[in-house]
Amino acid sequence: MIQAVGLAKRFGAVDAVTDVTFTAAPGRVTGLVGPNGAGKSTTLRMLLGLVRPDAGTATFDGTPYRELRSPAGTVGAVLDIASAHPAATARGHLSTVAALAGQSRSRVDEVIAAVALESFAGRRVKGFSTGMRQRLALATALLGRPDVLVLDEPSNGLDPAGIVWLRTFLRDFAADGGTVLISSHVLTDLEHSVDDIVLIDRGRTAWTGTLTAFTAHGATLEQAFLALTTRELIA
Numbered sequence: 001m002i003q004a005v006g007l008a009k010r011f012g013a014v015d016a017v018t019d020v021t022f023t024a025a026p027g028r029v030t031g032l033v034g035p036n037g038a039g040k041s042t043t044l045r046m047l048l049g050l051v052r053p054d055a056g057t058a059t060f061d062g063t064p065y066r067e068l069r070s071p072a073g074t075v076g077a078v079l080d081i082a083s084a085h086p087a088a089t090a091r092g093h094l095s096t097v098a099a100l101a102g103q104s105r106s107r108v109d110e111v112i113a114a115v116a117l118e119s120f121a122g123r124r125v126k127g128f129s130t131g132m133r134q135r136l137a138l139a140t141a142l143l144g145r146p147d148v149l150v151l152d153e154p155s156n157g158l159d160p161a162g163i164v165w166l167r168t169f170l171r172d173f174a175a176d177g178g179t180v181l182i183s184s185h186v187l188t189d190l191e192h193s194v195d196d197i198v199l200i201d202r203g204r205t206a207w208t209g210t211l212t213a214f215t216a217h218g219a220t221l222e223q224a225f226l227a228l229t230t231r232e233l234i235a
């Protein structure tokens with residue numbers, strides 16, 4: 001389980017995150033939603049030990065990311081899809097990362113198949129579309145057989161078929177007992193893929209609960225989002 005308690009982070013004069021508390025449970029897909037600039041990416045970066053919180057804790061089954069015995073075997077994260085060398089092929093990139101992490105060559109083929117990247121695997125990354133880069137980034141995150149996936153805006157650049165594919169992939173990952181935390185400001189993407197919602201507004205957790213409870217605040221996820229963020233603004 002992912003647990004964030006009282007997270008806060010200030011960059012100079014900007015309070016990026018002031019008070020974020022939530023859990024993301026195994027077997028469920030949790031959507032981290034909120035308006036632009038609400039603090040979603042900063043929250044994910046604190047979870048992954050990339051940004052040091054000014055206050056609060058972020059843990060995976062009670063352990064901070066930086067103290068995990070096997071980080072790649074615990075958490076697969078995609079925050080940035082531009083990490084592969086442009087001249088490398090997808091298979092070459094995955095083989096390099098796998099070799100550095102002491103993983104077998106057969107695992108490279110498994111993750112290529114898992115993200116349906118077979119037909120692009122021999123092509124150089126510099127010619128990849130955003131959707132192909134998303135799949136490669138996800139494949140890289142899966143190399144260590146993590147139980148937890150943390151993905152920042154994973155449907156960015158995916159075509160409709162890619163979005164349906166990703167949704168099915170994440171649902172299957174959770175059905176196998178995995179924990180999935182995805183951030184997005186494209187609410188319609190999440191409507192069919194998440195079980196739970198964590199709404200962040202202006203650096204604070206504004207609402208947490210099931211998707212069903214969330215949509216009770218409006219006919220659609222979008223209406224519920226607007227109703228809840230407006231209420232926060234009024235308060």
Ligand SMILES: Nc1ncnc2c1ncn2[C@@H]1O[C@H](COP(=O)(O)OP(=O)(O)OP(=O)(O)O)[C@@H](O)[C@H]1O
Nearest residue numbers: 011014016034035036037038039040041042043185
């Ligand atoms: N390294 C940084 N230095 C200064 N300010 C930052 C930094 N990172 C984030 N911020 C600021 O913190 C606030 C929250 O940003 P963050 O990227 O976490 O929001 P977000 O919810 O992910 O937004 P979006 O949906 O637009 O991606 C914003 O005002 C942003 O400008």
